Amino acid sequence: MSKFYHTIEGEFSMKKGILHSPQIAYETWGVLNSKRDNAVLIFTGLSPSAHIASSVEDNSPGWWEDMVGPGKPIDTRQYFVICVNSLGSCFGSTGAASINPETGQVYRLDFPQLCIEDVAKSSVEVIRALNISSLYATVGASMGGMTALAFCILYPGLNRALLSISSAARALPFAIALRSLQREIIREDPVWNGGLYPLDAPPASGMRLARKLGMISYRSASEWQTRFARERAPSSSDSNSTGPFQRSFEVESYLEHQANAFIGKFDTNCYLYLSQAMDLFDSADFGGCLEQAFAKLKIERAKVVGVTTDILFPIQQQKELSELLGKVVNDVSFDCLESVQGHDSFLVDMDRFRPVIASFFAEK
Amino acid sequence: MSKFYHTIEGEFSMKKGILHSPQIAYETWGVLNSKRDNAVLIFTGLSPSAHIASSVEDNSPGWWEDMVGPGKPIDTRQYFVICVNSLGSCFGSTGAASINPETGQVYRLDFPQLCIEDVAKSSVEVIRALNISSLYATVGASMGGMTALAFCILYPGLNRALLSISSAARALPFAIALRSLQREIIREDPVWNGGLYPLDAPPASGMRLARKLGMISYRSASEWQTRFARERAPSSSDSNSTGPFQRSFEVESYLEHQANAFIGKFDTNCYLYLSQAMDLFDSADFGGCLEQAFAKLKIERAKVVGVTTDILFPIQQQKELSELLGKVVNDVSFDCLESVQGHDSFLVDMDRFRPVIASFFAEK
Numbered sequence: 174m175s176k177f178y179h180t181i182e183g184e185f186s187m188k189k190g191i192l193h194s195p196q197i198a199y200e201t202w203g204v205l206n207s208k209r210d211n212a213v214l215i216f217t218g219l220s221p222s223a224h225i226a227s228s229v230e231d232n233s234p235g236w237w238e239d240m241v242g243p244g245k246p247i248d249t250r251q252y253f254v255i256c257v258n259s260l261g262s263c264f265g266s267t268g269a270a271s272i273n274p275e276t277g278q279v280y281r282l283d284f285p286q287l288c289i290e291d292v293a294k295s296s297v298e299v300i301r302a303l304n305i306s307s308l309y310a311t312v313g314a315s316m317g318g319m320t321a322l323a324f325c326i327l328y329p330g331l332n333r334a335l336l337s338i339s340s341a342a343r344a345l346p347f348a349i350a351l352r353s354l355q356r357e358i359i360r361e362d363p364v365w366n367g368g369l370y371p372l373d374a375p376p377a378s379g380m381r382l383a384r385k386l387g388m389i390s391y392r393s394a395s396e397w398q399t400r401f402a403r404e405r406a407p408s409s410s411d412s413n414s415t416g417p418f419q420r421s422f423e424v425e426s427y428l429e430h431q432a433n434a435f436i437g438k439f440d441t442n443c444y445l446y447l448s449q450a451m452d453l454f455d456s457a458d459f460g461g462c463l464e465q466a467f468a469k470l471k472i473e474r475a476k477v478v479g480v481t482t483d484i485l486f487p488i489q490q491q492k493e494l495s496e497l498l499g500k501v502v503n504d505v506s507f508d509c510l511e512s513v514q515g516h517d518s519f520l521v522d523m524d525r526f527r528p529v530i531a532s533f534f535a536e537k
Numbered sequence: 538m539s540k541f542y543h544t545i546e547g548e549f550s551m552k553k554g555i556l557h558s559p560q561i562a563y564e565t566w567g568v569l570n571s572k573r574d575n576a577v578l579i580f581t582g583l584s585p586s587a588h589i590a591s592s593v594e595d596n597s598p599g600w601w602e603d604m605v606g607p608g609k610p611i612d613t614r615q616y617f618v619i620c621v622n623s624l625g626s627c628f629g630s631t632g633a634a635s636i637n638p639e640t641g642q643v644y645r646l647d648f649p650q651l652c653i654e655d656v657a658k659s660s661v662e663v664i665r666a667l668n669i670s671s672l673y674a675t676v677g678a679s680m681g682g683m684t685a686l687a688f689c690i691l692y693p694g695l696n697r698a699l700l701s702i703s704s705a706a707r708a709l710p711f712a713i714a715l716r717s718l719q720r721e722i723i724r725e726d727p728v729w730n731g732g733l734y735p736l737d738a739p740p741a742s743g744m745r746l747a748r749k750l751g752m753i754s755y756r757s758a759s760e761w762q763t764r765f766a767r768e769r770a771p772s773s774s775d776s777n778s779t780g781p782f783q784r785s786f787e788v789e790s791y792l793e794h795q796a797n798a799f800i801g802k803f804d805t806n807c808y809l810y811l812s813q814a815m816d817l818f819d820s821a822d823f824g825g826c827l828e829q830a831f832a833k834l835k836i837e838r839a840k841v842v843g844v845t846t847d848i849l850f851p852i853q854q855q856k857e858l859s860e861l862l863g864k865v866v867n868d869v870s871f872d873c874l875e876s877v878q879g880h881d882s883f884l885v886d887m888d889r890f891r892p893v894i895a896s897f898f899a900e901k
Contacts, residue, residue, distance in 0.1 A: 346786065347757075347761050348758075350753050350789070351753060353784070354753065361726075383722070385714075394710075394851060397714070401710040405709070417646050417650060418809055424711075424713055449782060487758060
């Protein structure tokens with residue numbers, strides 16, 4: 174692999190504003206073949222970077238380490254894999270934590286409202302710069318699945334196959350409510366200060382609480398019942414584990430640990446922008462209604478993968494997506510997996526996901 | 538009806554502390570018969586008062602107005618209905634917002650840790666004061682179902698029938714995580730100030746956010762999909778509906794409205810105590826394991842009612858409860874209702890609940 178930065182020269186028109194010379198970070202694995210048609214474009218969920226897998230240059234494990242590499246389901250001996258850090262994120266691509274070249278100041282809330290189609294539109298510039306005119310496949314899970322869908326609708330014919338995992342054709346009110354509440358929790362933290370927090374001292378309390386709510390929506394009740402039941406937490410000395418409302422249960426310690434691991438790793442304003450972009454996503458926007466939007470697709474095949482315990486992108490939305498695709502794509506398969514880890518299953522239940530992903534990439 | 542206050546004279550031993558002469562508020566409807574055996578004791582969920590239904594003395598609608606009254610499913614021409622405001626609450630019963638008679642100061646966090654069994658133990662004093670030695674039935678929904686179960690286990694023979702609605706034999710980690718996060722959100726509000734907020738200026742931001750999370754856990758994704766879909770909110774002028782992360786969707790306005798209606802109506806510290814009491818509840822505590830605890834029951838019949846879309850007290854927990862009761866009670870029925878309003882269905886889906894409750898009270 175190598176890590177690259179592509180600069181989009183001049184003005185980049187977003188749905189709701191303009192960026193000047195934004196940069197898109199991406200990593201690649203494997204080799205582009207002579208026909209330049211073996212590339213796989215992968216979009217990420219809200220929080221990961223483009224580092225999907227380790228490599229000689231960067232041997233730190235990637236966020237889908239089990240899935241991408243030589244001999245793995247997305248086999249880098251066969252495919253040229255490109256993973257893009259979303260526009261609006263904070264791992265090399267331009268976002269609210271980047272310097273606005275027009276002012277020399279950090280964008281913060283001067284960054285335009287971000288939409289999923291902006292992420293797709295900025296990514297196509299990378300594909301064009303690589304002189305690729307036919308992608309083997311586009312892949313996305315969670316928010317990345319929304320981006321992959323937008324990409325395929327916006328650029329018909331550029332991509333031959335779509336793999337959508339635990340994603341949706343549009344955001345629905347239960348997920349919107351959860352994400353909206355996460356954003357409000359962050360904005361209510363006085364340290365957020367209208368987005369003007371010191372970049373080295375972000376609103377930790379708001380981010381911790383929002384991340385805990387995120388974890389509740391990413392996993393499942395049945396997983397936690399098996400894993401934690403009513404196990405008590407060992408007492409510790411931090412302020413949340415003493416006093417009359419101290420943490421009592423192991424599940425509370427788990428959330429605390431997960432949330433603390435997240436704080437400081439992701440810029441707060443970037444989080445707000447990406448979170449809202451998911452709420453705003455409705456693929457019907459591309460055609461007046463879902464059916465007309467999907468009619469724009471020109472892909473040869475698609476696979477939709479969903480998990481029965483997912484409460485954020487529920488299995489009904491996976492079914493809807495595969496039915497919409499089925500009307501316009503010849504070869505559509507739908508895998509409904511019984512993983513217990515909810516929305517996060519694609520990141521952790523590798524034994525269930527590996528063969529499903531491998532079967533998609535075994536097809537020619 | 539009439540509204541009463543029963544004072545428990547002297548020291549009242551809680552599971553984790555002592556109260557001095559606590560008071561229990563309750564309301565009654567109907568007439569106690571000459572055998573004093575037609576009384577129905579109703580325990581409430583976390584937030585309602587004892588005002589379950591309107592009456593000549595107080596014609597404001599009660600929180601279960603459709604269910605209690607002359608000719609209604611719990612027919613006050615036949616039964617003497619008693620509804621208790623839980624110990625630890627703030628509608629007349631002693632709680633963290635009450636004056637500690639020992640110090641003359643508001644208890645605040647000097648109130649001992651509250652357990653569900655304390656609510657049951659304080660309520661039995663009301664029943665004894667009324668000179669009732671055989672209750673027709675004990676009823677509880679949500680937290681009230683936990684209290685009703687504790688009451689029946691603690692006082693075998695005092696009660697003849699149990700009606701448990703959308704409740705549980707113990708709190709499980711998904712619900713614990715949600716409630717724990719609600720409490721942490723409140724405690725992170727600087728206005729909470731370790732429980733020392735001015736009683737007339739409570740931590741509104743923390744309470745608003747916690748209530749929104751509550752509403753998310755009380756309703757269901759399918760209800761909101763039907764009700765709100767992706768409907769946009771009318772723009773308004775408050776600070777949360779302007780700026781780059783303004784409320785966009787109707788579901789967000791709904792949550793805002795619901796949360797604002799709650800603020801100021803419920804004391805924040807009382808909320809924290811009652812919320813934690815639910816997490817701590819495990820009926821296995823009464824006997825070493827669930828089976829031994831349930832073996833203490835001496836009731837003639839029981840009905841368990843649950844809702845398929847409830848994510849806070851899921852239907853599996855209703856099934857578990859009915860199976861546990863089935864081992865020790867001769868006449869147990871289980872009603873699994875298809876209401877779409879989630880945990881709150883018993884408060885709103887009256888067409889489904891009315892006949893189920895009525896059938897329980899039609900039996901002799």
